Amino acid sequence: MISVQGLTKDYGLVRALDELSFSVNEGEILGFLGPNGAGKTTTMRILTGYMPPTRGIVSVAGYDVVEQSLDARRHIGYLPETVPLYGEMTVYDYLDFCAAIRRVRDRRQAIDRVLEACDIGDVSDHLIAKLSKGYRQRVGLAQALVHDPAVLVLDEPTIGLDPRQILSVRELIRGLGGEHTVILSTHILPEVSQVCQRVLIINRGRIVAEDTPERLTSALQGGTRVHLRLAKASPEAAGMLAGVPGVRSVTPIGVDGYEVICDGADDPRPELAEMAVHRGWGLLEMRSVAMSLEEVFIQLTTDEASPPEERVPAGEVDDRREEGR
Amino acid sequence: MRNVYYVARRELNAYLASPIAYVVAAVYLAVLGGLSGFILYYSREATLRYTLTHGVTLLFLVLVTQVLTMRLLADEQRQGTIELLLTSPVRDWEVVVGKYLAGLAVFALMVLLSGYFPIVLMRIGDPDVGVMLSGYLGFLLLGSALLAIGVFASSVTQNQVVAAVLGMGIAILMWLSGALTEFVGEGLRTVIEYLPIFDHYFDFVRGIIDTRHILYYVSVAVLFLFLSARVLEARRWR
Numbered sequence: 001m002i003s004v005q006g007l008t009k010d011y012g013l014v015r016a017l018d019e020l021s022f023s024v025n026e027g028e029i030l031g032f033l034g035p036n037g038a039g040k041t042t043t044m045r046i047l048t049g050y051m052p053p054t055r056g057i058v059s060v061a062g063y064d065v066v067e068q069s070l071d072a073r074r075h076i077g078y079l080p081e082t083v084p085l086y087g088e089m090t091v092y093d094y095l096d097f098c099a100a101i102r103r104v105r106d107r108r109q110a111i112d113r114v115l116e117a118c119d120i121g122d123v124s125d126h127l128i129a130k131l132s133k134g135y136r137q138r139v140g141l142a143q144a145l146v147h148d149p150a151v152l153v154l155d156e157p158t159i160g161l162d163p164r165q166i167l168s169v170r171e172l173i174r175g176l177g178g179e180h181t182v183i184l185s186t187h188i189l190p191e192v193s194q195v196c197q198r199v200l201i202i203n204r205g206r207i208v209a210e211d212t213p214e215r216l217t218s219a220l221q222g223g224t225r226v227h228l229r230l231a232k233a234s235p236e237a238a239g240m241l242a243g244v245p246g247v248r249s250v251t252p253i254g255v256d257g258y259e260v261i262c263d264g265a266d267d268p269r270p271e272l273a274e275m276a277v278h279r280g281w282g283l284l285e286m287r288s289v290a291m292s293l294e295e296v297f298i299q300l301t302t303d304e305a306s307p308p309e310e311r312v313p314a315g316e317v318d319d320r321r322e323e324g325r
Numbered sequence: 326m327r328n329v330y331y332v333a334r335r336e337l338n339a340y341l342a343s344p345i346a347y348v349v350a351a352v353y354l355a356v357l358g359g360l361s362g363f364i365l366y367y368s369r370e371a372t373l374r375y376t377l378t379h380g381v382t383l384l385f386l387v388l389v390t391q392v393l394t395m396r397l398l399a400d401e402q403r404q405g406t407i408e409l410l411l412t413s414p415v416r417d418w419e420v421v422v423g424k425y426l427a428g429l430a431v432f433a434l435m436v437l438l439s440g441y442f443p444i445v446l447m448r449i450g451d452p453d454v455g456v457m458l459s460g461y462l463g464f465l466l467l468g469s470a471l472l473a474i475g476v477f478a479s480s481v482t483q484n485q486v487v488a489a490v491l492g493m494g495i496a497i498l499m500w501l502s503g504a505l506t507e508f509v510g511e512g513l514r515t516v517i518e519y520l521p522i523f524d525h526y527f528d529f530v531r532g533i534i535d536t537r538h539i540l541y542y543v544s545v546a547v548l549f550l551f552l553s554a555r556v557l558e559a560r561r562w563r
Contacts, residue, residue, distance in 0.1 A: 048412040051561045074414040084409035086335070088342040100331045101413045143409070 001026040001151060001181040002047065007056035009042050009205075016042045018205040020056070024198075026150075029177040031196030031213070032185035039205040040185040041081055044153050047183070048078040061150050074102065077149035079157055083140035087129030091120060091139055094128060095146055102147035114142040117172060119165075133160040141169065145176075152176060154184040158191060170195050225289045226260040226269060227253075231282030240279075244271045256284070328415045332423025333430070336397070340431050345392065350435045353389050357382060361442055371450025373443065377460045377530045383500075383523055390468055391492035393431060394475025395485040397424040398553065402560075403483040411561065418554040425476050425550055432468050436461065456532035463529020466542040470522060471496055473549035480553040496522060 002024040009017040017039045024030045032040050045051050046058055049069045058065045063072035086094055092111060099107040115121040118138040123131060128139060137160050144152060157173065158166045174195050176182055186192060192199050193213035201209040230237060233256065241260060242250045246268035251259045262268055269286065276283040340346040361376045368375055376382060398421075401407040410420050440461075446452045471492075478492035479485075503521035506514050518524075522545070525538040 045408075050408055050412050070414045070416070073412055076412065078408075078412045080405065080408045080412075082405035082408075084404070084406040086339065086406060088339055089335075093338070097331060097335050098409070098413070101328050101410075101415050103414070 001028075001061060002183065003057075003059050004043075004047075005057045007043070007046065007058055008054050009039075009046065009051075010054045016205050017046075017053075020202070020205070020207060022200055022207060022210065024181055024183060026181055027178045028198060029173065029182040029184070029196045031192035031199045032183055032202070033189070033192055033199055034185075034202040038202045040202065041155055042205075043202075044078070044080075044155050044183070044185065048076050048153050049073045050078075074147075075150045077144035077147065077152045079140050079144040079152075079154045081155040083136055084143075085128045085136055085139060087127065089128055090125050091115075091128060091131070091142075092124045094139065095142055098143045099146045104147050110146050110148070114145045117145065118142040119168060134162055134165050137161055138165070138169065141172075150181060152180050152182045152184075154182065156186055157184055158186070158188065166191075226262065226272065227285070227287050227289055228258040228260060228272065228276070228283070229256050229285040230258070230276060231256060231284050233258075233281045234279070237279075237281060240275065241272060244268050244275060246271075326419075328419040329423040329426065332410075332415070332420055333426040336424050336427030337430055340427060343396075345396065346431050349389055349392055350431075350438065353385065353435055354439055356385055357439055358442070365446075371446045371452040373446070373452070373457050373460050374530055376442075377464060378527060386464075386468060387471060387493055387496045389435075390428075390432065390471035391475045391478070391489045391496070394425075394428050394472055394492065395479055395489040397428060397476055398479040398557070399482050399485045399488045407557075407560075411557070417557045418550070421476060421480070421550050421553045421557065425473060425546075428472050428476065429469055432472060433465065436465055436468070453532065456530075459532045459534050460530045462534065463526045463538070466529070466539060467522070467526045470542040470545040470549075473546035473553075474499075477549040477553045477556070480556040 004023065005021050007017055007020040008015070020039075020043065022030075032043070034040050042051075046053050047060060047065065049065050049072055052066050060072045061075035063069075063075070065072045086097075089097070092115075095111045095114065096107055099110050104110045111124075115124055118141050120135060120138050120142060123135055123139075128136065131139065137157070141154070141157060144154065154173070158169050161169060170191060173182060173184065177197070184195070196213065199209070199211060199213050200207060228241070238250045238252055238258060241247060241258060246262050248261045250261075253259050260268075260272065267288075269288065273283060273286060276286075357376065360379060360381055361373075364375045364379070365371075398407070401410065411417070443452065443454075443457045443461075446457075447454070474495050475488070475492040478495065479488040482488050482491065499520060499522040501521070502517060503524060505517050509517060519541070525541045528535050528538055
């Protein structure tokens, strides 16, 4: 449905996208992940025909986005990063305009459908300028859906929504898969694992990873990690724990915590527990920690050359994750 | 073509929803009304000629057209709504022409509202109706060329004030360009003599409808609308 080959985009001397190639199958939901400035929005703008590529071939729904731009655009619904809304219009009139310029036959029916799908029926006669951020975002989504396009390109669709709305929008997007082909970009990593079938991580205009969310996490994980907390550990505890078969390394964390990295598939937790109990260290807690998608993300998108502020602060991502639940 | 209609209709509603059109129309009618009153009082002639050719009228026309058009494309670019239009199956020129027609409609409405003045003249004297109609036609044509200049100025910037000032600058430079004829050779002179935007207007006010003048204003309008569409297209390439 979407095919991108050797896509390169230069802004003057700056290379925003460097030989990007990927494809999205019909009905698939692809998550587009990357730090700010990685090239997500640029890619989406090229897909939707807003700007042409410097080099490369991009086709959407079988149409080349440069050569057959109008045909390609007819099959795309696009929610840009800054939601394109006319404040002086009512929600209904705005959607009517969007439906009209995309040649929707039965506009009333199409509008009723998206008002319902995006849960904005109660504000259909309100002025857009008076709407809250959450409503504006959903009106933008409704606009992208009003002509029932084969391909949906959503640039951070859940930004600015409250937790309940985030859940309902994710539900909506997940429901779109199958019939529609969806590309969505996001900073919110759990969103990707909840909504998308495939993830594409890009950094500095290049694809650094491409796989299912589950496989990405497990592939990079290596071994399992176990967090231990011991109330009365002796100083030599760390060394003794490291001696348990299957344990690769032990790192003390804080006053009473230990991070135990294990090799491969072996799970040494029974041995660890037995040792702690046997030695009378006062086992307070033991849990295995899976490497989260955000850690994978940071591992893939951080390199020595990038300044620290480019890294995604894990704390912030974690907070958002809580919000999302 | 249907897209032109949809864009124009949306834009017309935007005009009606914002205070700009009302304020411009009210000030325009007040200024021209006052000016006409004075001219009538001193000239004691039932004619529109002095009003339509007065420097205040012409300067004010430049001002009004640029204020009416400054928002059209500049604001779309600042608000990011241009992204909606340019990623919808709408051609760039359809966006430009639709917006231009909405501005033209508002301007024509203003001119129509000032139609009370000929009626007053007909009540108190015996003006030549044909000459008045021809003058109004010239005024509309001049205005439609100035509006196209305004659309162009609005396409090159995100800032409405910059757009208005730029449009006024282009219009006034085109007005003054006639002075250059003194400094150029014979060949270039015939070209430059053709340029000044107000020179083609005075014949209309005298009651002469010359197709060359009509052609001039139509071609200025088409040229600047064409340039606006090209600017929109060029924006994509950056």
